[in-house]
Amino acid sequence: VSRLTCSISISLDGYVAGPDPGPEQGLGAGGEQLHEWIFGLASWREMHGKEGGEHNVDSDLLQEGLDLTGAIIIGKRMFGGWDGPWGDEPTLGVWGEDPPFDVPVFVLTHYEREPITVGQTTFTFVSDGIESALEQARAAAGGKDVSIGGGANVIQQYLRAGLLDELQVSVVPVLLGGGVRLLDDVGDAPGKLEQTRIMESPSGVTHLRYRVVR
Amino acid sequence: VSRLTCSISISLDGYVAGPDPGPEQGLGAGGEQLHEWIFGLASWREMHGKEGGEHNVDSDLLQEGLDLTGAIIIGKRMFGGWDGPWGDEPTLGVWGEDPPFDVPVFVLTHYEREPITVGQTTFTFVSDGIESALEQARAAAGGKDVSIGGGANVIQQYLRAGLLDELQVSVVPVLLGGGVRLLDDVGDAPGKLEQTRIMESPSGVTHLRYRVVR
Numbered sequence: 001v002s003r004l005t006c007s008i009s010i011s012l013d014g015y016v017a018g019p020d021p022g023p024e025q026g027l028g029a030g031g032e033q034l035h036e037w038i039f040g041l042a043s044w045r046e047m048h049g050k051e052g053g054e055h056n057v058d059s060d061l062l063q064e065g066l067d068l069t070g071a072i073i074i075g076k077r078m079f080g081g082w083d084g085p086w087g088d089e090p091t092l093g094v095w096g097e098d099p100p101f102d103v104p105v106f107v108l109t110h111y112e113r114e115p116i117t118v119g120q121t122t123f124t125f126v127s128d129g130i131e132s133a134l135e136q137a138r139a140a141a142g143g144k145d146v147s148i149g150g151g152a153n154v155i156q157q158y159l160r161a162g163l164l165d166e167l168q169v170s171v172v173p174v175l176l177g178g179g180v181r182l183l184d185d186v187g188d189a190p191g192k193l194e195q196t197r198i199m200e201s202p203s204g205v206t207h208l209r210y211r212v213v214r
Numbered sequence: 215v216s217r218l219t220c221s222i223s224i225s226l227d228g229y230v231a232g233p234d235p236g237p238e239q240g241l242g243a244g245g246e247q248l249h250e251w252i253f254g255l256a257s258w259r260e261m262h263g264k265e266g267g268e269h270n271v272d273s274d275l276l277q278e279g280l281d282l283t284g285a286i287i288i289g290k291r292m293f294g295g296w297d298g299p300w301g302d303e304p305t306l307g308v309w310g311e312d313p314p315f316d317v318p319v320f321v322l323t324h325y326e327r328e329p330i331t332v333g334q335t336t337f338t339f340v341s342d343g344i345e346s347a348l349e350q351a352r353a354a355a356g357g358k359d360v361s362i363g364g365g366a367n368v369i370q371q372y373l374r375a376g377l378l379d380e381l382q383v384s385v386v387p388v389l390l391g392g393g394v395r396l397l398d399d400v401g402d403a404p405g406k407l408e409q410t411r412i413m414e415s416p417s418g419v420t421h422l423r424y425r426v427v428r
Contacts, residue, residue, distance in 0.1 A: 187392075192387075
């Protein structure tokens with residue numbers, strides 16, 4: 001069964017981005033601290049075409065996510081278009097000519113755009129809603145899971161709609177004091193959460209995984 | 215050394231109380247779910263003069279907290295006076311005639327009041343600030359730790375002032391969707407957090423402990 005999953009880093013105070021995120025600083029002030037545990041990992045480096053790096057709980061976890069995922073859904077901001085229409089020379093995305101994904105990516109947007117292939121990655125732009133995006137991603141995932149890459153807004157929409165099957169938060173021991181919260185105003189729509197796995201890492205990050213039971 | 219500690223239950227979305235907390239419903243809508251993991255524990259039952267109950271990771275953790283704590287600081291609302299002056303017949307507190315504490319309790323309030331002893335517990339009302347309350351609690355703690363009982367507002371004040379030494383959050387797998395957040399607007403004042411212990415419990419709750427490094 002192809003599940004809809006999400007694995008994301010949050011600060012202890014629950015933010016996925018710090019204060020004042022914007023086109024120049026997508027993660028907001030201090031937000032880059034949320035991802036520092038990832039950059040040295042062997043699985044991360046391999047994903048970006050580099051050798052070496054650390055093998056530990058964190059790299060295993062990242063690799064497991066890569067192995068299970070057959071398609072990814074992200075929001076327009078995360079892709080690299082901020083708010084508003086695409087413009088005359090639409091961006092190739094924040095990853096430039098060589099995006100790190102080896103699976104199809106579906107980008108939620110209010111503005112229509114033809115699919116593009118950048119490096120090995122095909123980006124399909126979906127403007128008719130989250131359910132359509134999920135349906136298209138499932139069809140492309142070849143039986144594997146569909147993973148939501150973010151941002152928070154996209155994750156919240158799927159959670160509220162009761163479509164998310166698994167949520168994994170990597171709690172980073174830092175307080176951002178403001179910014180974009182992962183779980184804001186989600187109501188009780190998503191159903192019950194069941195803790196399925198806890199992994200403690202030498203990086204000081206704890207990975208909490210929950211199944212959404214409906 | 216007598217540390218200032220805090221151990222508190224939060225929902226996965228970061229709330230210590232659900233929506234619309236008030237005098238009739240101190241934990242807000244759904245907030246009681248945050249504490250369900252505690253009620254069946256042997257150490258909790260003993261604290262309330264009852265026998266039996268479960269022995270597990272959770273009861274050990276609770277007992278450890280009780281053993282290390284020599285005094286407790288709480289806010290006026292948690293004590294059982296809501297906002298405003300104490301009135302002509304001031305409450306004995308939400309615990310009635312037999313409070314579960316066997317150490318001195320210091321209650322932060324804007325309104326002066328003489329100390330009272332209820333059952334085995336002496337409540338001292340402190341109206342000259344959080345530092346004064348901490349000083350008095352330390353003097354009463356006999357070398358043991360001082361623990362902040364809550365609410366969120368009190369914990370935030372100590373965190374912002376850089377006075378908290380250890381924070382333990384027990385993450386309960388539930389989404390409250392609104393209410394009172396534990397870590398709201400704390401800024402980066404408190405310094406760096408260092409993860410010191412993670413405990414996973416059969417109740418589905420995960421206990422994350424952090425040292426505040428200044």
